Amino acid sequence: MNVSQAVMAFAGVMVLISVLLTVYVSPLFMWFTVFIGANLFQSAFTGLCPAAFVFRKMGFKPA
Known part of the structure; x- marks a missing residue:
C-alpha cells in the first residue's frame, strides 16, 4: 500500500466513523465530517x- 492509498x-x-458518531452520539459530530471534507478539498x-x-x-x- 502506498501513501495515496493509505490516505x-x-x-x-x-x-x-464521523457519520456513526453523528447518528448515535450527537449531531455536532457533523462538523468532524465537514473538517475531513475541507481537508480533502484543500489537499487536492x-x-x-x-x-x-x-x-x-x-x-x-x-x-
Whole structure:
C-alpha cells in the first residue's frame, strides 16, 4: 500500500466513523465530517496533506 492509498483509506474510515458518531452520539459530530471534507478539498489544490506526512513517517512508500 502506498501513501495515496493509505490516505484515501484513512479518509474513508474517518468519514464513516464521523457519520456513526453523528447518528448515535450527537449531531455536532457533523462538523468532524465537514473538517475531513475541507481537508480533502484543500489537499487536492495545494498538495499538502497532514495525513500523508504521517504515513510517510510510518514507512509507507510514495505513490
